[in-house]
Amino acid sequence: MASPPEAHNHTSGPVYGHLIQARDIHGDVTVNAARSAAPVHDVGLDPPRLATAVRGRxxxxxxxxxxxxxxxxxxxxxxxxxxxxxxxxxxxxxxxxxxxxxxxxxxxxxxxxxxxxxxxxxxxxxxxxxxxxxxxxxxxxxxxxxxxxxxxxxxxxxxxxxxxxxxxxxxxxxxxxxxxxxxxxxxxxxxxxxxxxxxxxxxxxxxxVDSLEGPDAVNALIDHTGGRELPGAQELAARLGGVPLALFLAGRILATHGVLFPDPNSLLAHLDEDLARLDELSAPLVTGEDGERRLLSGVWELSLRMVGERDPHAEAVLLTLALLGPRGRTVPLRRLPLSGLLDHVLTPSEHPLDEAAFARAVNALAVHGLVEVDQLHEEVGLRLHPLVSETVRARLGVDDARLVIGVAELLAGQVDEDPWFELGAFAALNAVASRVPALGPAFLVETGLAEATAHIQLGQFAEAEGSAGAARRTAEEALGPDHPLTLQARHLIAEGLLFQEHVSEAEREYLALLEDRRRALGAEHPRTLDTLHQIALVAGMRDDWASARAQHEEILRARLRVQGPEAVETLASMDALGYAAMHESDLSAAEELFREVERTRERLLGREHRLTMNATYKLGLLALRRGRPSDARIHFRAVLETRSRVLGEDHPQTQLARERLAGVPRPEPRNSGGSSG
Incomplete structure (x- = not known):
């Protein structure tokens, strides 16, 4: 067979891929083209290099x-x-x-x-x-x-x-x-x-791996500033909760912005109550991959996103805990009743919430390190790290208004259980309200007044006057001088003055307020009766017990008509009337009133409630008046134990109970050995 022409077995120019050139072919020809190699995935296997010493590990x-x-x-x-x-x-x-x-x-x-x-x-x-x-x-x-x-x-x-x-x-x-x-x-x-x-x-x-403490946190901060020991490092490290990322960011800010922030004290003053400013200042300084993980807001947003992918209720539970438990305060589980969460906090969902679902939400938060399960006074509670709590609150905005208001409603339904707890929670709610205008001026005033009330219950009367004063200014401007919240702010300001023993000034405030409340609310409105109650207390503080007793009797009759025998205010009037009767030496009438108050409060509020203990304390005073030191000692010891646990060892009322117990005369020891002759 003749060979094909040479022209058919010739090529010129560039060739791509595979070229087969054959002169004489006999039989089958199989061409196997080589596979094109897949691109190599460019990954890095090198560890990050440390810029500073590792502290506390x-x-x-x-x-x-x-x-x-x-x-x-x-x-x-x-x-x-x-x-x-x-x-x-x-x-x-x-x-x-x-x-x-x-x-x-x-x-x-x-x-x-x-x-x-x-x-x-x-x-x-x-x-x-x-x-x-x-x-x-x-x-x-x-x-x-x-x-x-x-x-x-x-x-x-x-x-x-x-x-x-x-x-x-x-x-x-x-x-x-x-x-x-x-x-x-x-x-x-x-x-x-x-x-x-x-x-x-x-x-x-x-x-x-936990946060850093004490000198380790301070030294970590100093390392990131470039090793300069500056005034305020200890305070700033404590404010940042010893969280290494926060210490790193603060150190970078101090190292870079030395003119604006020459020392930690200046940065601490700038941060004030808003740690979101830490991210604002440090964001331009954070470079490289994983920027989201290198800012505080990014850290918690990433955690929330991961938790939210696993549990539909976890984010709402976390935000609730951030409001109820600021500054690392434990939130007892009894403060998170399922019915209350459903009524006030959680939005209707295709995922129903029951006890098991709530437990799963808490567990999802716990395993991601956002929440710790804590044991407090023999009851289980949930605690957020202070920095986690504060950073989470900083992200609350208009879209979270319903949840914030719901948490306030949930808390208001439990008020008067633990003033320390309520002070922190209402202060956190008030701080959110002050920067989220959509919550409205009434909400801002209400949370400020609740904060002032908690201050009064804790014996912090100057602080109460300050919180109530801020609420009054907002209320007068936004709601008007005769609005019930404006009048309540005036009432709390006067109460702060009274308990600071500015009696005359407080009395003037109460008398002016009484006139305005009668005009705006009516003569027997419960808040008008509140003002009359305080005026009667002023009479007692001036040792005019006959006048005080007569006023409290009239107020109690009005309370029973308007509010009923079990209202908190009715029991307070009964308690005050008993105290006036005791000072007038009508001990039988006083004891009858105190015991009725104690029984009713114990039934409604519980044996260890702060108000129940107030009635028990009065029974101790009455026992001393009757010459029964053993009974007085029993009452004062019960009050001291409860107040120490609920109010704290240093609370004025705790100290008063301690002094009363120490002052109760002890019985003379009996001589078991007979006459000494």
Missing amino acids: DVLLAVLRDAMERGAPVPHVLTGPGGFGKTTVAASLAEHARSEGWTVFWVRPDTILPSMLEVAVELGGTREEAEGFRTAPRSAARWVWRHLDASPRPWLLVIDNADQPELLDPVNRPGEQRGWMRSSPGGFVLVTSRVDDPALWAPAQVHR
Whole structure:
């Protein structure tokens, strides 16, 4: 057969792909084109380098180094809220490992597959094999871990920010060690995660990373300022709650803006009650990837988003806790009744809330390090870290108005249980109202007055006068001089004056207020009767007990007609009438009134309620008047124990009960040995 013409077996110009040139062909021809190589995923396996010393983690790092050097049978996991320094601890361990000649691999869950394939390639696996496993992650994990197990050189593998544990194994619990987190004879595995759930990670060893305390927090702040010891560092570190991320941001601000903030005191004054300013000042200074994780607002937004993906009620519960429990105060579970949350706080949802659903929401917050379960006075409560609480409140805005008002309503329905608790909660609500105009001036005034009332109950009369004064100014401007809230503000201002023993000034205020309340509300309105009650107290403070008793009798008759026998105000009038009767030496009438008040309050409020204890205290005074020191001692001891627990050891009423108990005469000891002759 003749050969084809030469022209048919010639090519010129550039050639792309595969060119087959044949002269004589006999039989079949098969062409196998080479596969084009997939692009290599560009991942980084290097750990972050520390810019400053690691403070307050010596014990934890010693434990991790010891486990690393001895060979750990299980992985180790660092847990804790975002911004608390888990990554810093891991980076410090990485520096130690590198100094000891170990290979360090630093991977992130969001690029776990390509990163771990790259680890295997660095340990001797071929690039071609790695590419073959890109679409088979379970097989890829077995292949990678065979290389890690067989490594001739020890290694440290850090899986940082495993905040979505399912990325480590979509099928099994990460602790089962069938996915990307495993133990190995070849090295040491350390995972960092916000998810503090030992059952999820078991049998891995879990270490909780907490905020820094005392000198460690101060030194961390100073490190980030460039090592300058400046006045106010201790106060600023305490204000930031010892949270490493906050200390880092504050240090960067002080180091960069030395003209605006020459020392921590100046920055502390600028932050005042709004830590959101910390983010505003430091945002331009935060560079690089993961910027969201390097600002306080981003840290908690990320946590909330993760929790919200798992539980529909968790965010509302967290915001409620941030309002009820500022400054690290524990919120007792009894303050979060399911019926109250449904009525006031939670929006109607396709996900019904029952006790089990509420428990799941709390657990979701707890495992992400946002909430701690606390034991307080033999009852269970929930506590937020002060910085978490404050940062969460800072994000509240117009869209959260319904929830904020609902929390206030929930709290108002429980008022008078624990003045310390209520003071903090109403102060937090008032602070939110002052910067969210959509809540309205009436809400701002109401929370300010509730704050003033709590101050009075705690014996902080000057503070009460200040809170009530601010509320009065807002009320007069926005609501008018005759509005009930304006009049209530005037009442509380006068009460603060009275208890500071500015009796004449208080009396003038009450008399002017009485005229206005009678005109605006009516002669027998409960608030008008409140003012009459205070005027009768003024008479008693001037030792005019006959006049005081007559006034209280008239007020009590009006209370019984208008409000009924079990109203809080009716019982207060009965108590005041008994006190006046006691001072007039009508002890039988006084005892009858005090016992009726004690019985009714105990039934309605509970034995240990502050108001019940006030009636018990009066019975102690009456027992002394009757010459019954043993009975007086029993009453005063019960009051002292309860006030110490509820009001605190240093509260004026607690101190008064202590002094009364100490002053009760003790019976003469009996002589059991007979006459001495």
